[in-house]
Amino acid sequence: MSELAIEVRDLKLSYVSRQSYSIKNRLFQFKKSERKEIEALRGVSFDAVKGEVLGVVGKNGSGKSTLLQTLAGVFEPDAGSIDLKGNGISLLSLGTGFQNELTGRENILLNGLLLGFTRAQLRDKTDEIIAFSELEQFIDMPIYTYSSGMNSKLAFSISAILETDILLVDEVLSVGDANFRKKSYDKMRRLIEDKDRTALIVSHQETTLRDLCDRVLWLDRGLIREIGETDAVLTDYLEYMK
Amino acid sequence: MLLKFLRDLKKYWPYTVQAAMASLKAEVAGSYLNWLWWILNPLSFMVIYSLIFGVVFRAAEPYFPLYVFIGITVWEFFNHVIVHSVSMIKDKKNLLVKIYIPKFVLILSDMVVNAVKMAISFGVIAVMMLLYRVKPGVSVLYVVPVLLCTFLFTFGIGSLIMHFGVYIQDLISVVNIALRLLFYLTGVFYNVETRIPAPFNYIVLRLNPMAAFITQIREALLFGRVTHWGLLLAWFALGAVLAVFAVQVVYRNENGYIKVV
Numbered sequence: 001m002s003e004l005a006i007e008v009r010d011l012k013l014s015y016v017s018r019q020s021y022s023i024k025n026r027l028f029q030f031k032k033s034e035r036k037e038i039e040a041l042r043g044v045s046f047d048a049v050k051g052e053v054l055g056v057v058g059k060n061g062s063g064k065s066t067l068l069q070t071l072a073g074v075f076e077p078d079a080g081s082i083d084l085k086g087n088g089i090s091l092l093s094l095g096t097g098f099q100n101e102l103t104g105r106e107n108i109l110l111n112g113l114l115l116g117f118t119r120a121q122l123r124d125k126t127d128e129i130i131a132f133s134e135l136e137q138f139i140d141m142p143i144y145t146y147s148s149g150m151n152s153k154l155a156f157s158i159s160a161i162l163e164t165d166i167l168l169v170d171e172v173l174s175v176g177d178a179n180f181r182k183k184s185y186d187k188m189r190r191l192i193e194d195k196d197r198t199a200l201i202v203s204h205q206e207t208t209l210r211d212l213c214d215r216v217l218w219l220d221r222g223l224i225r226e227i228g229e230t231d232a233v234l235t236d237y238l239e240y241m242k
Numbered sequence: 243m244l245l246k247f248l249r250d251l252k253k254y255w256p257y258t259v260q261a262a263m264a265s266l267k268a269e270v271a272g273s274y275l276n277w278l279w280w281i282l283n284p285l286s287f288m289v290i291y292s293l294i295f296g297v298v299f300r301a302a303e304p305y306f307p308l309y310v311f312i313g314i315t316v317w318e319f320f321n322h323v324i325v326h327s328v329s330m331i332k333d334k335k336n337l338l339v340k341i342y343i344p345k346f347v348l349i350l351s352d353m354v355v356n357a358v359k360m361a362i363s364f365g366v367i368a369v370m371m372l373l374y375r376v377k378p379g380v381s382v383l384y385v386v387p388v389l390l391c392t393f394l395f396t397f398g399i400g401s402l403i404m405h406f407g408v409y410i411q412d413l414i415s416v417v418n419i420a421l422r423l424l425f426y427l428t429g430v431f432y433n434v435e436t437r438i439p440a441p442f443n444y445i446v447l448r449l450n451p452m453a454a455f456i457t458q459i460r461e462a463l464l465f466g467r468v469t470h471w472g473l474l475l476a477w478f479a480l481g482a483v484l485a486v487f488a489v490q491v492v493y494r495n496e497n498g499y500i501k502v503v
Contacts, residue, residue, distance in 0.1 A: 016502050022412045073342035076497030091340055101268035110264055113257040114341055142271065 002049040005087055005166060005198040006071070011080035013041040013070055040066040042222035043080070051195040055213035055230065056202045057237050062219045064202045068168045071200065087165035087198070090115060092156070104139040104146070104154055105130070111158050125161055132187070133157035134180065153180055160187050167192060167199045188212075206234060247489055250344045258347050262354035280359045281366055284314045291431040303433055305464055308370045312463060313430035315363040316456050319356045320396050321421060326352050327400040328407040328414045331499045338500050345496040346489055349400045353393065371463065379466035388458045391478050395451050398484030401492050408499045428452045451477045 015038040040063045048054050056064050069075055071082060072091040098107050108129055112122040130139050133153045138146065146154070159167075169188070192199040192212060203209055209216060209230060216233040218226045226233050270276040288311040295301040295310075303309045330348050331338065338345075371378060407413050427450050428434070434453045435443050447453050447470070454473050461467040 013501070023410060023416055024412050069339060072340070074339055074497075075501055099264050099268055101271035102264050106264060106267075110257070110260055113260055114337075114343065116253065119256060 002051070003085075004047055005050040005052070005085055006046075006048040006200075007081075007083040007085070008047070008071075009045050009081045009083075011041050011044040011067075011070065011082065012039075012078045013066060013075055014039040014078060039222055041070065041077075044219070044222070044224055045080075046217060046224065046227055048198055048200070050198055052215065053192050053199045053201065053213050055209040055216040056200060056219060057204075057209065057216060057234070058219035058225075059241075063222045064219055065170055067219065068170055068200060068202060071166075072168055084166060088116075089166040089168065090159065090162070090164040091168045091170065092159035098143050098151065098155070100144040101142055103142055104133075104135055107143060107154070108158055112162055115162055115164075117162060129157045129161045132161060149177060149180075153184075156184050160184070160191060163191060163197070165197060167197060169199060169201045169203075171202055171204070206238065209234060243490055243493065244486070246493070247346075250347070254344060254347045257343070258351045259354060261351045262358070265351070265355050266358060277362075280362050284311060284318060284363055285366070287314050295431045301432055305374050305376065308367070308374055308376070309460060309464065310431050311363075311370065312367060312460050313428070313456050315360055315367065316392065316459060317425065317428060317430050317452065318363075319360045320392065320452055321425070322356050323349070323352055323396050323400045324403060324417065324421060325414075327404040328417050330404045331408050335500070342497075345404065345492050345499065346397075346401055349397060349404055353397060353400070357393070367463070376464055377466075378463065381462040381466045381468050384462040384468045384471075385459050387478075388455050388462070388474060391451075391474055391481055392455045394481035394485055395455075395477065398481055398488045401485070401488035405488070405492050405495060408495075408502055424450065424452060428456060430456065433457075448473065451481075 016036070044063075044067065046054075056067065058064050066075070068091055070077055071084075072089055074091075099110065102110070105126065108126055109119075109122055112125065113119070117125070130136075133139070133156075135146075135150060135154060138150060143151065143154075169192075189212065191197060192201070201209070201212060213230045215228060216230045216237075217224060218233050218237050226236055288307050291310045291314070292307045296306045326333075327349055330352070331345065334348055337343075403413070403417060427446055429437070429446075434446055434457055437443070438446055447457065454470060454477065458469055458474065461469045
């Protein structure tokens with residue numbers, strides 16, 4: 001039995017509609033303040049062993065992104081537990097809060113500090129990130145001059161070089177031009193095939209999932225419909241989606 | 243809780259400062275002279291208030307424009323941080339849905355931004371003091387503890403308002419009214435102690451910390467007097483309690499903020 005890296009038990013999470021409370025309504029009772037709740041996760045339990053690559057599939061709105069965000073610590077679950085066994089975790093998704101008026105280089109520093117790296121560590125890593133991103137002289141230009149492809153390249157490079165024990169990937173396997181796409185795919189592959197690194201990948205691309213994942217988890221309206229061998233789950237999922 | 247706060251503070255301080263610098267830089271990015279507005283803005287208000295209250299209402303504080311300018315400088319710091327704190331979580335949503343950061347860091351970072359602007363204003367104050375030939379005494383040092391107190395108080399109130407701003411959609415309207423009332427009760431363009439009839443002047447001075455802070459800074463800078471130090475001590479203690487309470491409330495609820503969409 002290998003060492004567990006992620007242990008999730010009966011995870012529940014719901015969103016509350018923002019229109020829930022206003023002083024005006026409280027004072028004048030124009031309309032009863034309504035409390036709308038959307039259940040995004042309704043009791044999800046699974047394990048991932050260290051080094052495993054777990055794919056996540058499901059229709060839009062089935063709770064895939066919410067699951068990744070909850071694992072990343074953005075949300076407090078309403079019920080259930082998450083045990084990451086002390087591993088560092090990061091969520092790789094496009095444009096992690098870039099500041100448009102700042103240069104690429106400044107955004108690397110800002111993002112790195114946010115991920116908990118020190119200035120000294122970042123000094124070493126920055127050149128590597130810039131080299132990987134292929135942005136060259138653009139790295140000292142403000143982000144608003146970037147095309148969306150360049151933006152994605154930078155975002156990917158930051159997350160890829162500043163690696164953590166557990167990597168959560170939300171639909172970023174196809175970024176930039178064909179050349180960079182191949183490169184980032186290979187980099188991603190190397191990252192997640194590292195036997196110490198555990199990864200959760202959300203993707204709609206069947207080939208990607210078959211190629212990268214050891215197992216696949218199928219989410220349906222906030223519940224796990226099926227979890228198991230990649231081929232078996234994907235076959236069922238595609239059958240269902242027809 | 244306090245330990246967690248100190249640990250987080252240490253861990254996220256580099257980010258806090260960097261984010262503040264980034265935000266300042268973003269403000270001046272449009273044109274090179276944008277930072278001039280950080281000086282021109284309070285200066286213009288000084289001219290307006292000096293004209294209206296100095297000429298029309300015949301206010302007669304010594305060094306009147308300078309007197310007003312000090313008031314504006316400190317008030318604007320408090321005012322901006324509080325107004326920003328209402329929608330802080332909503333404004334930073336793009337970032338917060340991707341990564342966990344202790345939410346008090348957002349308030350702290352905004353305070354650094356406004357403290358830098360305030361520092362520039364204090365530079366202008368120093369120049370004006372030279373022009374008015376104000377002879378600063380040792381009492382100038384008293385400004386430091388008063389400002390620390392202002393920071394502590396602003397941090398506590400700002401954090402609490404950030405918290406309630408998540409759940410109450412029209413909080414900004416209420417905050418704006420409250421700030422306007424507080425502004426007039428702070429004596430930015432008049433002397434709270436002499437202009438408000440007794441005993442209300444002492445009530446305002448004791449209950450409104452911003453009035454106390456601004457009065458103290460003026461007295462220290464312009465008239466070489468260290469005043470109300472007992473009151474300052476009391477507000478320091480109260481500010482500390484408030485800040486601890488606010489941090490606790492924010493810690494307990496912060497991971498639910500983003501769920502309120």
